[in-house]
Amino acid sequence: MVDEEYQSTFNLLENHQEYTVFLYPMQTGTEKRQSTRYSPSASSGMPSGAMGGGSFVTSTYDATVSTRYAFVFKDDKLLFWGFLYEFGREDDETVANLGAKINDYLTKKKDS
Amino acid sequence: MIISQRKKIPNMNLRLTIPIVALTLLSSACSSNLTFSRIAPLQKKLTEEEVNKLVEIEATYEFTLHINADSSEYKVKSYTLSIGSYDSQFLFCFKNNKLLFWGYPHEFARANSPILNEIGEKSIAKIKQLEEL
16 A cells, blocks of 8 residues: 555564564655756856866755655554654554654654 | 865854854754654653653643542643654553553543543543643
């Protein structure tokens, strides 16, 4: 059903049970970004043929902004899915604890 | 001559790149809006101080609400959550200094709790009122 490549997958233990997490990048918005490149042929305001001609050209484009979206499986069955901030909000203690563990995993991965 | 011209280009690149990177880092560090990464570690029953430490920024609005469904007092803090160039309201609700619920206003409206439904509805009305001041 989710016809996209996952970003990462890993297993977590919670209360002696194993859970498999799949993280996907969910497109949640766009933002303006700028890219600057050196163009030898662009006008630098210098006389034609002068040494050092060309200039830096800046262009603006819409870049996709993605947010992590997680699917958690237990025994190959989908247990919970959502943005990471949604896990901790659940009344189900297992789901809330899994959310905290996913965050810990990602923080450790980022720091290493 | 051509060799010396080529040598200048990386230096010019470097001179431009350093201020651009510094400005980008500065602007992200000074951001006054919430981001998904800041709210990801939230857990129920965190104290207001613990939540403040996680989100690291000041709320746009904060107020208390009295709910018809029970006699408790609820504190609501409203933030602007930024996703790229799109900004939206994001609410934190505390009861007795413990985090009870957080989310977009529509998530309060669809929660399976009449109290949260009412908090969401009253918060939107209150924020609208504050915005008009």
